[in-house]
Amino acid sequence: MVLSVPEEEQEEALDTIPAGAPRAHESVIVSPEMTILIGRGPIGEAATPADAFAIAYGMGAINAPATLTLVGRDQVPTLLAEDAGATRVVLLVAPNALNRIGGETRPEAGERRGFHLPTELRGIGLALRDCGLSGEAGDIYRAAKAIELLFETWRLLDAQVLSPVAGESDLSEADSLRLVQARSLIDERWNEKLSLDGIARQCGLNREKLTRGFREMFACSVAEALSERRLVQASRMLLTTNLPVSSIGYENGYMNNASFARAFGRRFGVTPSDFRAQRLAA
Known part of the structure; x- marks a missing residue:
């Protein structure tokens, strides 16, 4: 139950963000492994679980999309020192949670x-x-x-279905989701004959938006x-099968051995053939 942990155990498990900025509007210690902060920021003197990372939920406003921001432990002080411009929910969470x-x-x-905040997570966040x-x-x-928000957030993170926010891009959430779809198509159908126009058509994007948006979102x-x-x-197949090099190249989308060898050489x-021989000899 909330706040049922003895105070001495809470003190052992919690660190403190140094003072110097205004306190959060509200703070709830769920357990030694999680603290809820609700406010605009900057936030100071927050009871923080040891080695905690943070998830910030911005519910959106006029000209500001609803977003989810995930930061590692080294970035937590920076996140809490920010003025978010509107009230948001921040969960400080220990890895063990x-x-x-x-x-x-x-x-x-x-x-x-950063990710676009989906409707189901926004509803939980607003209720909180x-x-x-x-x-x-x-x-x-x-x-x-x-707890519900943390569980549902990680269900979506682990399923890799959240749509990343592409920096200062003007991509809409719908276009961001289409780009995620394009990446999934590549990951799932990499051994087929895929073209830029074909991927764009299947994902509902034009060629220019796919090219520009994909690089913004995935840095490639x-x-x-x-x-x-x-x-x-292909590198896995070279080590785990006895197939000829030419067959492995063909199965991975390369129409001839020369193009496969050039691409493989640039990457590894x-x-x-040498990759297979060296690894097997080792």
Whole structure:
């Protein structure tokens, strides 16, 4: 239950963000592994679980999309020092909490990633933010919603279905989702004869928006993503099968052995035959 952990155990598990900025509008310690902060920021003196990462939920406003921001532990002080411009919900979460919910995605210490906030998560976040209950009843309600929000967020993160926010791009959420679809198409159908026009057509984008948006969102071109997927799979097949090099190249989308050997050499620094021989000899 909320706040049922003895105070001495809470003190052992919690660090404190140094003072110097205004406090959060509201703060609820769910357990030694999670704290809820509700406010615009900057936020100071927040009870923070040891090694905590943070998830910030911006509910959106006029000319501001609803977003989810995931930051690793080294970025938490920066996040809390920001003025978000509107009230948001921030969850400070210890890594061990993910073990309890079976979460697989783990933010790196210096990582910061932004996503469009889907409707189902926004609904939970708004219920948590706008809770009208006070006292212990309000704390219990918000703690329950925070646990639900954490669980549902990680379900979507692990499924890789959240749509990334592409920096300062003017891409809409709908176009961002289409770009995620394009990346999924490459990951799932890499061994087929895929073309830029064909991918754009299947995902409902024009060629220019696919080319520009894909690079903004994934920091590589469509051709580079496709080549990487094919070559990694080819490298695995060289080590785990006895198929001829030419057959492996063909199965991974290369129409002739010369083009496969050139691409493989650029990626791994050796020919496919030498790659196989060196790894097997080792």
